[in-house]
Amino acid sequence: MLTLYHAPRSRSSRIVWLLEELGAPYTLKYVNIRRGDGSGAVDPANPHPHGKVPTLTDDGALIFESPAIALYLTDRFPDAKMGPPVGDHDRGAYLTWLAWYTGVFEPALTAKFLKVQHVYGTFGWAPFDDVLAYLSAAITKNPYIVSDRFSAADIIIGGSLPFLMGRVVPESDELKAYVTRITERPAYARARAKDSG
Ligand SMILES: N[C@@H](CCC(=O)N[C@@H](CS)C(=O)NCC(=O)O)C(=O)O
Known part of the structure; x- marks a missing residue:
């Protein structure tokens, strides 16, 4: 089961978009983060080692850094054709x-x-x-x-x-x-x- 730890209007918003494109089943967990204006705080509910988003878990496996999450998801849901598979020219x-x-x-x-x-x-x-x-x-x-x-x-x-x-x-x-x-x-x-x- 996929869980995305998400803070609105942040880098995790793109992963919500990707999950919607993939048609993947997922749970969205809203978490608090430190914001550039000094507001917010690290959320103990977020498993990211640096308290950031996006954070993805998949049956207990932890994936973070936006490009790693993107690659993980497009490989995991190849039928959605959101990324060229291994062996593809692109x-x-x-x-x-x-x-x-x-x-x-x-x-x-x-x-x-x-x-x-x-x-x-x-x-x-x-x-x-x-x-x-x-x-x-x-x-x-x-x-x-x-x-x-x-x-x-x-x-x-x-x-x-x-x-x-x-x-x-x-x-x-x-x-x-x-x-x-x-x-x-x-x-x-x-x-x-x-x-x-
Ligand atoms: N390199 C990371 C950057 C993640 C990141 O910095 N996210 C911001 C939100 S846009 C964050 O969580 N900031 C909270 C903090 O720095 O503690 C990625 O692309 O996933």
């Missing part, structure tokens, strides 16, 4: 984009937000402008991040854009069109309804 790109989100995109965003000067040869990610250009090129070449097929990579990466665009990420016509494309899906609307807490 599998490598899919894994790359999931790892890129966590290893490149988020650190580059954080560095930009904190106004940290990029240091080549020291940082394990590229400067923010390169990162954004790479993402913009991908969603201009194809309708979705990996290929012409929507996947969990669009939820993990694209799903962060409605919040980030106009804040840390500058708006562009390409990104706006892409966000509209992916958020017009019924599963997104269902997830938003559950996000209110």
